[in-house]
Amino acid sequence: MSFIADKQTLEDLNLLGRFKPNSIYNLFSRIKTTGGEQLLERMFQQPLTNTAAINQRSATFRYFQQKQLTFPFNGVSFRQAENYLNMGGASSLPAILKKRLNAFLNDDEYEKLLTGLKATIGILRTFRKFLQELSDYNEAAAWRKTLSGISWLDSDRELTLLTVARYDRLLRHTLRHEMEQLLEAVHQLDVYIAVSDVARQRGFHYATALPSSPSVFRTTALRHPALDAGVANPVTLHSDSNVIFLTGANMAGKSTLMKSFGIALYLAHMGFPVAAADMEFSVRDGLYSSINVPDNLNMGYSHFYAEVLRVKQVAAEVSSGKNLVIIFDELFKGTNVKDAYDATLAVTAAFARYRNCFFIISTHIIEVGNALRQYANLQFAYLPTLLEGTKPRYTYQLKEGITSDRHGMMIIENEGIIALLNN
Template identity: 55%
Template sequence: MSFITDKQTLDDLNITGKFSPHSLFSLFNATQTRGGEKLLDRMFHQPLSDPAAINSRSDVFKYFHERNLSFPFSAAVFQEAEAYLGGSTGSSFLMVAGDLLRKKALHLTIKDEQYGQFQSGLLAAIDLLNTLQDFLRKVDGPATTQFETVKKALNAHRTKWLDGTQAGQPLTLFQLARYDHFIRHVLREETESILDFIYHLDVYIAVSNVARARNFSYAQALPKEKNIFRSTAVSHPALEKAVANPLVLQEEQNVLFLTGANMAGKSTFMKSLGIAFYMAHMGFPVSAKDMQFSVRDGLYTSINVPDNLNLGYSHFYAEVLRVKKVAEEVAEGNDLVVIFDELFKGTNVKDAYDATLAVTKEFSTYRNSFFVISTHIIEVGDTLRETCDNLQFSYLPTIMENNVPRYPYTLTAGITSDRHGMVIIENEKILEMMEE
């Protein structure tokens, strides 16, 4: 079963998108090859749901994280070798030699460039294979099937001729035909595996180097039956000086009811948590210390729900449809992470109170999922305390210093009593300005 989510969640958390400002994909995209970038994009769109697969990928990233390696290929050589290896050749040595003889004749008579491009591409491919072989001799690599397969291919008896072929060494037409037939026909499967391996190597090095620079760590995936999430410090990966907060979610307390004033940091904390869950399911480094999590079937958020004027949807109705979508997934028995920021803010206070209370109570009965629900309507929390035993209540405080609010962004147990909206309005002198 694959990890389920949707575009709304990816947009809320700004996960994907090469051209999306400050997206998580852009943060990690320090790849050197087009193939590496495409592979990274696929990983971002295909989180994993198997604990063993997640931990295995994390272990590979950790291996490179600890060694601080650089991508071993020059961009020019790699691009030329990649273009050459992507082409086809004859199925027999005689066919290759005949075609090459024709190209050389055209080169000598009308200065056709095909022969020179062929020779340059082949030499670049040989250089690439030798460079990879040298790299793997110096780096043991993690014990994965992919690494072992490539090592075996490069150390096989039929590739020993590579050791005697140096970059820039002139080759005869006979050698060119022989090597081309060997690389692009006899070893076709192996060279495709090697190219794919290099794209993975590109991603491993790029991502681990970003993680090291930002002091990210690696989460441990647990079976879903454990039904636990814990971390001593969750923060937002795109903020360099983000305040980190601890959090534990488990079956006995699977709902976090979050309150706090505007600008106190509720949305940022909820995004941080959603991103940590998503990146951990990818097996990627996370901005969370000592993180352990039971794998979930999916993640849904409702943070920036847009209205849809073309369909005649108001903001409130769009919120209702969003809650309905998530409720359907929860009711089907999926183990989910659900994050709702400011439920039903598109309607009046009375309806918002009733709806928030009813929806939170109903969702809380599904103890196989984790829920984080924030609201300004703090009275809801007082009622939920009396009716639900599996909620934990936290808030992000506002500290007033000389009538000026300060936000420490530290998660605090309880329900906020902060009511400083009018103080902020008065500080901005809005009413005085209008009276004048």
Template identity: 60%
Template sequence: MSFIADKQTLEDMNMLGKYNHHSIFNLFNKVKTTGGEKLLQQMFQTPLTDAELINKRSRTFAYFQSTQITFPCSNEQFGAMENYLSGSIGKFFPGVIIYHASKKLQAAVLRDEEYPKLQNGLQQTIAVLRQCKAFISQFEEKARQKHPFYDELQMVKTILSDPKLEWLNKAQSGQSSLLNTARYDYLLRHTMQQALQTVMDTFYMLDVYLAVANLAREKQWNFATALPNGTNLFTATELRHPNINKAVANPVSFNSDSNLIFLTGANMAGKSTFMKAFGINVYLAHMGFPVAANNMEFSVKQGIYTSINVPDNLDMGLSHFYAEVLRVKKVAEEVSSGKNLVIIFDELFKGTNVKDAYDATLAVTAAFSEYRNCLFIISTHIIEAGEVLKHQSNIQSLYLPTIMNGSVPTYTYQLETGISADRHGMMIIENEGILELLEAQIN
């Protein structure tokens, strides 16, 4: 079963995007190889829903976080080997000899570049395979005991120790004779092609593990513990946004008897940032990746839905309010189907009038809260709804305060228990001199 996170959710949390410099993917994209980058993209697109697999991946990252190991090859070297091995070669060795003889003749007579390129690709591949073999030997000396990536590296060691590859350490650098070039080429691109693809795939995986582990060590991030679904537990201390330097941290706690946070606070108090931080860390935790939180434990969920930046759709004739309603309907369908989900709603029904927003926020929040297998964070400016909802035992009323220094608002970004009483909108408008500006233009 795949983890659910639709396009709207991924955009709200800014999860994906190789060319989006502020995406969470780009934050983690410190890999050395193109193959490693593709694997990292795949991991971001397919979070896990099995607690055992999540914890196994986390343990592997944590292990490499504790080491000082560097990836042994460059992207150029691995790219050259990948290009070389992906080329076609005949199934029968005599035909390969004829092919090489033909290409060598063309290179001599017609100055054709294909044969020199083939020889270069062969030499690059030999060099990379030697480096991989040396890396495994050095790594085993450092490890001295079984580790989470042991089986994968042992499989590569077995492949590279195959008697058919004994010549690797003896092969001379530079151009080989026609017969040796043909023999090596046939062995690498036909006889052992699938086995060598396994070697590359394993080192791409190693590339990802080392890159993510190094980032976790640099940022001093930790690894969450995944629990089987059903307990509906989430707890973390010092949870913060991973893409904000020196972000303010907050504790977060949920269980079946306290499964909804009703969040209030002024604009700019940090509500959206807190909710995104929570959602991003939930997503990363299901990937088995490091999280910007301490002591994090979570029951595995089937997916996450957010409604933070819901756009209108003029092409379909949808107003902002109706787009919000359709988003809530979509989430309601998923929740009522029995799925175990994390739901984040920022400013429900802000596209309609205050009375309708109050009634809808109150009714929808109360209805969602009854699904004790899911976790919810719902923010609003309609603090009157919070006064009614705070009497439900499973709803946590939290707010982000505003502190006034005279007429200037400041923000702690630190969660407090209760419902916000901040009403500083007009004061901020006055501080910006908007009314005076308009009056001056009239006069």
């Protein structure tokens, strides 16, 4: 079973996108090889749901972070080696002899083969030397065994036509499967070294995955991974307190906190480092968010109706019995205050009954919070706004309770909008 995160959620949290400069994928993409890029993309697209597999991958990243290794392969040489090992066409001794002996035949193919062979020999030598630094890494034993079987790697003998034919046949035919495994090993090392470097540079940590039951999420310091000076907050959820009802003024940091939570949970299911300290979590079946729900002009959907359909979709998933994490930012902001109050109250109360799921629900309609106090499994939190004269200052530090801040009109007045129109 694969971890569930639909297109809306991936876009809300800005998780994917090699060419999106602010995406979480791009934050980790310090990859040197094409195969490493492809492996990183697969990891992002396929988070894990097996507790042991998640913790094993985290342990691998942690190992490489402690080693602080530098990726030893030259990008150009490695691409030449990869292209050579994946070349098609005849490469047997008779075929090469025929090419060389035929004076009318263009020799470019042979020169390309020779360049690729030399690059491959260089890569294999580098790999064997690099493995000396991985003496305590379990997977390295099989790689060393393969490389030890190629005794001529250290030979500086001249690459005659016959030697080229013999080496070529050995690498691209006899040991083809082993070479594919070694290439894949380099791709893995590329990802492990790159991701662990990011973790070390940005002060990320590794979460501990727990079985799906009982439901637990706990961290002492959660922040957004893309913010260099992000404020960290503690967040705790469990089956007896599985809903965070979040309030706060505009710009107080509600959306950033919710995104931080969703991103940390997603990365943790990948076994990746997270921008959260002392984090442990019960493995979930998936993650759904409703943060930036667009209207749909082609379907004739207003913004409010698009919100309703999103909530309906999530409700169907929750009611099916899956262990999910749900993030709702400003429920029903596309309708009038009375309907938004009634709908937010009813939907939050209904979702709260599903103790196997976690919810973070934010709203500007703070009156809903008082009506929800009867539900023991809700925790109320807010992000405060401090006034310095008539200027608001945001601490981004989570507090217990429901906000009483109402500073929207003050911000409008500070910007001089009414005065501008009156003039």
